[in-house]
Amino acid sequence: MRIAPEIRSALALPNRIPSKNPVSRVVIFLILLAFAVLFAVPLYVMIVTSLKSMDEIRMGHIFALPVNPTFEAWDIAWNKASSGFAAHGLKSGFWNSVAILVPSLLMSVAVSSICGYALAFWKVRFGNVLLSLLLVCAFIPFPIIMYPLIKITAALKIYNTSFGVSVIHTILALPILTMIFRNYFASIPLDLIKAARIDGGRFLGTFWHIILPLSPNILIVVAIMQITGIWNDFLVGLTFGNVQAYPMTVNLNNITQTQTGVRVYNVYMAAAMLTAIPPLVIYFLSGRLFIRGITAGALKG
Amino acid sequence: MAQVAVQHLDKVYQGNTHVLKDLSLEVASGEFLVLLGPSGCGKSTLLNCIAGLLDVEGGRIEIGGRDVTNADPSERGIAMVFQTYALYPTKTVYGNMAFCLRMKRKSREYIDQKVRETAELLQIGDLLHRRPATLSGGQRQRAAIGRALVRDAEVCLFDEPLSNLDAKLRTEMRIEIKRLHKRLKSTFIYVTHDQVEAMTLATRIAVMDGGKFSQISTPEELYDRPANTFVARFIGSPPMNFVEGRLSLRSGVRAVAADGTEFDLSAYGFASRPQEGQEVVLGIRPEHFHRPVEAAPSYATMLNIVEPLGSNVLCYCSLGKTEVVASLNPSDLEGVRADEELRLSIDLAKASLFDRATGLRL
Numbered sequence: 001m002r003i004a005p006e007i008r009s010a011l012a013l014p015n016r017i018p019s020k021n022p023v024s025r026v027v028i029f030l031i032l033l034a035f036a037v038l039f040a041v042p043l044y045v046m047i048v049t050s051l052k053s054m055d056e057i058r059m060g061h062i063f064a065l066p067v068n069p070t071f072e073a074w075d076i077a078w079n080k081a082s083s084g085f086a087a088h089g090l091k092s093g094f095w096n097s098v099a100i101l102v103p104s105l106l107m108s109v110a111v112s113s114i115c116g117y118a119l120a121f122w123k124v125r126f127g128n129v130l131l132s133l134l135l136v137c138a139f140i141p142f143p144i145i146m147y148p149l150i151k152i153t154a155a156l157k158i159y160n161t162s163f164g165v166s167v168i169h170t171i172l173a174l175p176i177l178t179m180i181f182r183n184y185f186a187s188i189p190l191d192l193i194k195a196a197r198i199d200g201g202r203f204l205g206t207f208w209h210i211i212l213p214l215s216p217n218i219l220i221v222v223a224i225m226q227i228t229g230i231w232n233d234f235l236v237g238l239t240f241g242n243v244q245a246y247p248m249t250v251n252l253n254n255i256t257q258t259q260t261g262v263r264v265y266n267v268y269m270a271a272a273m274l275t276a277i278p279p280l281v282i283y284f285l286s287g288r289l290f291i292r293g294i295t296a297g298a299l300k301g
Numbered sequence: 302m303a304q305v306a307v308q309h310l311d312k313v314y315q316g317n318t319h320v321l322k323d324l325s326l327e328v329a330s331g332e333f334l335v336l337l338g339p340s341g342c343g344k345s346t347l348l349n350c351i352a353g354l355l356d357v358e359g360g361r362i363e364i365g366g367r368d369v370t371n372a373d374p375s376e377r378g379i380a381m382v383f384q385t386y387a388l389y390p391t392k393t394v395y396g397n398m399a400f401c402l403r404m405k406r407k408s409r410e411y412i413d414q415k416v417r418e419t420a421e422l423l424q425i426g427d428l429l430h431r432r433p434a435t436l437s438g439g440q441r442q443r444a445a446i447g448r449a450l451v452r453d454a455e456v457c458l459f460d461e462p463l464s465n466l467d468a469k470l471r472t473e474m475r476i477e478i479k480r481l482h483k484r485l486k487s488t489f490i491y492v493t494h495d496q497v498e499a500m501t502l503a504t505r506i507a508v509m510d511g512g513k514f515s516q517i518s519t520p521e522e523l524y525d526r527p528a529n530t531f532v533a534r535f536i537g538s539p540p541m542n543f544v545e546g547r548l549s550l551r552s553g554v555r556a557v558a559a560d561g562t563e564f565d566l567s568a569y570g571f572a573s574r575p576q577e578g579q580e581v582v583l584g585i586r587p588e589h590f591h592r593p594v595e596a597a598p599s600y601a602t603m604l605n606i607v608e609p610l611g612s613n614v615l616c617y618c619s620l621g622k623t624e625v626v627a628s629l630n631p632s633d634l635e636g637v638r639a640d641e642e643l644r645l646s647i648d649l650a651k652a653s654l655f656d657r658a659t660g661l662r663l
Contacts, residue, residue, distance in 0.1 A: 189385060189387065191383045191384075191385045191387035192387050192389065194349075194352075194354050194374075194381075194383070194387065195383060195387040195389075195448075196389075196400075197353075197373075197374045197375065198352060198354075198375060198379065198380065198381050198401075199375065199400050199401035199404055199448075199452075200375035200401050200404035200405055201375075201400070201404055205404060209389075209400065210389055210391075213389075213391035213392075214390065214391055
């Protein structure tokens with residue numbers, strides 16, 4: 001929880017927790033270090049393994065640095081690795097994932113932000129009932145509604161297409177995103193909407209000119225949630241896509257699961273790294289914005 | 302220029318709270334009408350209904366002779382200034398003022414000219430590029446008024462616009478608003494709970510109590526001849542003094558308090574014929590107490606507390622068994638000390654008399 005400086009001084013809270021005792025500082029440092037290592041070691045093993053040749057891997061020294069570092073495995077993983085259907089590597093899966101991600105991101109943010117805006121500010125008949133329903137829907141596990149969704153998308157002739165996968169991602173994200181937007185918008189003073197109505201702002205005009213400019217923080221949070229969530233998805237892509245439209249995660253799974261003969265660990269590791277890079281890049285680019293965004297609703301002004 | 306007419310207006314919140322009860326009100330073109338009342342009396346609700354921000358459950362609203370009961374707020378020819386200013390935080394002052402004109406798809410040149418004109422009028426020309434967050438309270442208030450005025454609305458609505466300002470700024474802005482009204486000659490409807498604002502600004506005041514109008518009249522009339530005890534109590538600071546008693550018609554008209562003090566009401570203008578023994582409340586403004594001049598009837602009071610205010614002195618005294626406050630000239634009090642007797646005469650021709658049961662003026 002963040003506390004505003006003026007409240008801090010009013011409550012006479014110290015600005016920082018004083019750590020006078022050097023022993024406690026060392027202990028805190030060691031604990032943090034242990035957790036950092038715990039998370040970093042698998043990553044380290046993946047990177048060094050992907051840079052080794054198979055002969056070197058067979059020696060079994062998984063923590064050793066590569067003797068002759070080579071990006072050959074990365075090249076194979078990206079361009080040539082066989083997924084059981086075709087040997088085009090991961091790159092087709094990458095572009096499939098992009099083709100799934102972009103429409104579903106745009107559709108889910110557009111629809112849920114407008115729904116949240118309507119629920120927060122406009123008199124919607126049975127609005128509160130709708131809100132409760134959304135809350136319930138947000139917690140229905142995907143496998144329960146998977147089969148009906150397959151029938152529906154099949155009837156709409158979008159089953160087995162990447163657009164179909166995008167539509168399913170949009171639908172699944174709507175309840176939780178609508179609630180996130182609605183709760184964020186609820187913190188915007190009602191007088192602003194009243195003023196906009198008198199100024200002649202209609203439903204969408206007010207949304208576009210007044211509400212959206214106030215909402216970059218929440219848009220960033222939602223975008224990060226959606227990008228990582230959709231990129232990392234496996235089940236929706238597997239069930240609603242097809243061979244030509246499988247996302248990168250399914251592609252990766254096929255490459256690592258369907259190989260016969262030699263298990264090319266360096267290629268697997270490189271492929272896994274390649275798949276994980278986009279969400280990592282998003283986090284590194286927008287981590288600070290993300291933190292600012294998730295606390296934005298808690299602070300005023 | 303437009304008149305506003307409200308006819309038999311009913312507003313019910315969530316099916317059970319009856320906020321406005323059969324209200325009717327005529328505001329003439331160019332008038333400055335103040336809706337005055339304690340919090341929760343429905344004055345802001347009425348303003349929001351006139352603005353079209355709230356739907357009404359019954360009745361009719363006309364602006365400039367046009368029925369706007371179900372019209373959209375932007376189509377009513379109104380402008381509104383909010384208590385919280387409600388400036389768009391992401392827009393500059395210029396952007397705030399230009400927004401409504403942009404929504405009306407006016408030309409860029411027209412918008413620019415209009416915004417600069419209005420900004421000059423309000424002396425905020427040098428603030429046009431600033432965001433609301435960087436402005437002081439008074440500057441924000443000016444920007445909010447500018448945003449309302451820029452569209453040349455025929456009716457301007459103000460919802461307690463000055464209550465977020467400190468006392469000094471409030472006085473300045475009050476004069477500013479009065480000057481604007483004089484210059485623009487549009488119809489102003491202004492909500493406040495501050496009687497000083499109401500008295501100084503209004504051409505007419507509508508006092509509201511519990512969703513109804515208690516009295517609608519000019520500030521002078523409201524002060525000198527309040528229609529009921531609610532208005533009498535609400536208007537005036539320090540408030541009017543009340544003495545309960547009975548009417549006696551034996552020798553002229555007199556009000557007799559429970560402790561036997563008699564007030565001669567022969568100079569009072571009765572609206573209806575006084576009746577023997579009628580239970581009444583006599584209201585006396587603090588400034589209608591004087592030091593007695595020779596031969597005038599006077600009352601013996603006990604001076605309890607003295608509050609010197611410079612121009613006048615507030616004296617809290619016991620008149621019989623009633624506590625009253627009298628506003629006297631400082632020179633009147635020479636030689637008088639607290640806890641001593643103070644003789645006072647009362648200008649009973651200017652007093653107000655109410656029926657004790659109904660609270661209505663007699």
